[in-house]
Amino acid sequence: MTPSSGHPATVVIDVPEQSLYGTGNLPYGVFSPLGGAPRAGVRIGDWVLDLAVLLDDDVFTEPTLNAFMAQGHQRWAEVRTRIQQAVAGPVPGKAVHAHEAVRMHLPFAVADYVDFYASEHHARNVGRIFRPTAEPLLPNWRRLPIGYHGRAGTVIVSGTGITRPRGQRKEPAADQPTYGDSHRLDIEAEVGFVVGTGSSLGVPVPSTDFSQHVFGVVLVNDWSARDIQAWEYMPLGPFLGKSFATSVSPWIVPLQALEAARVPGVAQDPQPLPYLREEQPWGLDIQMSITWNGHEVSRPPYRTMYWSPSQMLAHMTANGARLRTGDLYASGTVSGPDVAERGSFIELTWNGSEPVQVGRQTRRFLEDGDEVVITATAPGCGGNRVGFGEVRGRVGRSVCGSFSL
Amino acid sequence: MTPSSGHPATVVIDVPEQSLYGTGNLPYGVFSPLGGAPRAGVRIGDWVLDLAVLLDDDVFTEPTLNAFMAQGHQRWAEVRTRIQQAVAGPVPGKAVHAHEAVRMHLPFAVADYVDFYASEHHARNVGRIFRPTAEPLLPNWRRLPIGYHGRAGTVIVSGTGITRPRGQRKEPAADQPTYGDSHRLDIEAEVGFVVGTGSSLGVPVPSTDFSQHVFGVVLVNDWSARDIQAWEYMPLGPFLGKSFATSVSPWIVPLQALEAARVPGVAQDPQPLPYLREEQPWGLDIQMSITWNGHEVSRPPYRTMYWSPSQMLAHMTANGARLRTGDLYASGTVSGPDVAERGSFIELTWNGSEPVQVGRQTRRFLEDGDEVVITATAPGCGGNRVGFGEVRGRVGRSVCGSFSL
Structure with a gap:
């Protein structure tokens, strides 16, 4: 399926079997949709999912991943599981962006x-x-x-x-x-x-x-x-x-x-x-x-x-x-x-x-x-x-x- | 004069002539009064002046000087002049803390x-x-x-x-x-x-x-x-x-x-x-x-x-x-x-x-x-x-x- 520009209420994410960005990967980044502010996303297939929308969690509206990263490894595991569960079914259309349509940013504020x-x-x-x-x-x-x-x-x-x-x-x-x-x-x-x-x-x-x-x-x-x-x-x-x-x-x-x-x-x-x-x-x-x-x-x-x-x-x-x-x-x-x-x-x-x-x-x-x-x-x-x-x-x-x- | 613990409405800052912290110095730091949160201060004599109170400016309630420092050298000169003018007359008693009674913090968040x-x-x-x-x-x-x-x-x-x-x-x-x-x-x-x-x-x-x-x-x-x-x-x-x-x-x-x-x-x-x-x-x-x-x-x-x-x-x-x-x-x-x-x-x-x-x-x-x-x-x-x-x-x-x- 292709999420249309009209943001259907929910869509099902379809990832080709050989994708390098399947549900076993789920890397984190910071993206901005056209005209939008930087926010946390996860990549799946050729899509970027807006995590604040997908998981209803404000920590993902930050312009870097630092606040989420600081929450610790148990929380990282928990969020990963929640993402995997969420993408197994229909996800809100407004959480889904085409990878080629977003701009990627430095994903974290570098300390040392x-x-x-x-x-x-x-x-x-x-x-x-x-x-x-x-x-x-x-x-x-x-x-x-x-x-x-x-x-x-x-x-x-x-x-x-x-x-x-x-x-x-x-x-x-x-x-x-x-x-x-x-x-x-x-x-x-x-x-x-x-x-x-x-x-x-x-x-x-x-x-x-x-x-x-x-x-x-x-x-x-x-x-x-x-x-x-x-x-x-x-x-x-x-x-x-x-x-x-x-x-x-x-x-x-x-x-x-x-x-x-x-x-x-x-x-x-x-x-x-x-x-x-x-x-x-x-x-x-x-x-x-x-x-x-x-x-x-x-x-x-x-x-x-x-x-x-x-x-x-x-x-x-x-x-x-x-x-x-x-x-x-x-x-x-x-x-x-x-x-x-x-x-x-x-x-x-x-x-x-x-x-x-x-x-x-x-x-x-x-x-x-x-x-x-x-x-x-x-x-x-x-x-x-x-x-x-x-x-x-x-x-x-x-x-x-x-x-x- | 000695600002009393009762915070008189205004006090006049008296700096000994030989002080290393006279009005020609006015170094910036971040201090916390007993039980208080870190905030910007300036040292004069044996006193620390609370800049947010003295100048009525929220940038000085931050826990580091970074936001103020980022405002640029014209602003630094302007604030220095305002401090010099302020301490020439009576200052609000609640802006004044004894240096020995406050705790000093790292004054800025170190980038590189x-x-x-x-x-x-x-x-x-x-x-x-x-x-x-x-x-x-x-x-x-x-x-x-x-x-x-x-x-x-x-x-x-x-x-x-x-x-x-x-x-x-x-x-x-x-x-x-x-x-x-x-x-x-x-x-x-x-x-x-x-x-x-x-x-x-x-x-x-x-x-x-x-x-x-x-x-x-x-x-x-x-x-x-x-x-x-x-x-x-x-x-x-x-x-x-x-x-x-x-x-x-x-x-x-x-x-x-x-x-x-x-x-x-x-x-x-x-x-x-x-x-x-x-x-x-x-x-x-x-x-x-x-x-x-x-x-x-x-x-x-x-x-x-x-x-x-x-x-x-x-x-x-x-x-x-x-x-x-x-x-x-x-x-x-x-x-x-x-x-x-x-x-x-x-x-x-x-x-x-x-x-x-x-x-x-x-x-x-x-x-x-x-x-x-x-x-x-x-x-x-x-x-x-x-x-x-x-x-x-x-x-x-x-x-x-x-x-x-």
Whole structure:
């Protein structure tokens, strides 16, 4: 059926069997219908359901999901069940919007944003590129999930234009740095974890509490200006090379939708310290895809990550740092062992020395007008797959403050 | 006069001539009277004035200053003038609270927190301690203000207890890291700049727009666990060594109160790139003091900082990163050229190798029960000095999640 513009009193939602957005997924987002204010929705098939209408609950009229996320994991489970029950029968016509007719917004107000470095393949590639004669992994890498804080204020929703960043950079052969457009603009395909309920200052969160705190999962493109980053990062880490934009997918896939995607974790050697140890080490079988101007250039497999999502959470709070509703922590670039599984272009093109074919053109780094889309799916219940919302971004240039392509 | 508990209809505020909180200062904070809700106040002498009552304006009933700060610098100037006019005559008795009778809160909701590294003396000391045989300043240090993002969610107000952080650290001689209490807990005395009005994504903020965006100045203690930091920071910078707590003073001193504190900036060589160049390089003559268990151990002079507050702002946004109301950026440790001007204990004790005298005891790093207070003053108008609220913190230990000394 097609809900008509006349809002029939009730409609029955019909979802194709192979849909990535079946009743086993039900990701949350914030949308606005034409001319309307942002409000919470859930995606099912090609439809977006207005949760405030569907469930008659004012928390879903907020312009972010934060208030709902703060209600805790029992409430999340309860709402999920209520949605599943509601869509099994007829739903109010005015709760139903066509996905292509709504505008998606950043689904949550980002509190703190932390970016990890949890792929061994990525860390080894980067180590080999920058320190070709040395051991690629630093001594701390297998002992703890390396991470750092990023800029929460420039986390943006998929579809927002990416202004090519300017900054200070120095060519290795040059005497002096210069300021100007980044010439080595890159992506990092990552998976992000959205914190729903916070924790107390001074009290570490054990890895076993993961599902009590983490509300769901998004895809992340951590845009990176490699020339700016290379010049600035010693000794305090990445700053302006990353802080201009971090894109996230508009749909937060609930943890419950990913139960069938849980897989055994990769072997960890040496054994982690007790605060990072898990009884059942686990990972997530999220299969990512990166397209560059419409051509798929890589398929990063999240199941190959070294550090697990719950280990990252335990580490991030091991010093007593508190969590807040809206904290986002991302995995770092997802790279698998194969060339066609690398999650950044600096790896795919080996620092620009091995251009890749993008349709009929070749590329080293991003050019103006280029568009990158990251998508992913994971095993769902009943043999169906669960889809993540895409992360799309097109690179433009700022002219006197206005964005142009 | 002393406003009595009976709230006389009007009272005249009498401020001693030498007060650090005269009408040339008027810092903003958020306070709660006994049993009352947090609301905006201004400090004058030993009194806190309730701004919502004094100015009959609802924006000051908010539990943070963010809504007021977002109104922009013309409004800030107008409110300051109105306060100065109001306190020149009798004010409503119910607007007046004794400073010692109110509780102070975090004055603003922190959006992003950035920490710089703008003192050359500090950077050289740290370089000499960690790389004794190499050139202490890295090649990028004089080219750009090095900085990184910290954890906004653990910025806390003065007086909040500091739970000794636990974490992973490795002694240089040890084979393996261990997890436990930090044994090298340190402070960093800094000056912080609070952003009032935001900016647009993709548009750098020039250094000349500093006073349009920055609302005021606080003192910062960037507590640092040196053992955790040393093991984790390669290659992505400080993370858990810093993210457990960052204390700020409860009073935001407005920029206008610091006009007499502006001094010429220190000479910069090489000349900065145009985006960091200033027609009139400037600094702030803020004289800081650090006491350890009541004994003054250092007097860091902010006027010796290499990079200026407006250069840090211009750099932070040079890549197009936007500002938001509530952004906090701190200077990094303020250290002067003399030993007794060093702003961290790792410098004062030369990495623990030269213990300092703290009253009748000696200290290398912070012990449980130790208390650190950072204060500062600056030249004000008419020969008076302007005081900053103190940043106080006492180190305790977490026992099953409860704080104890």
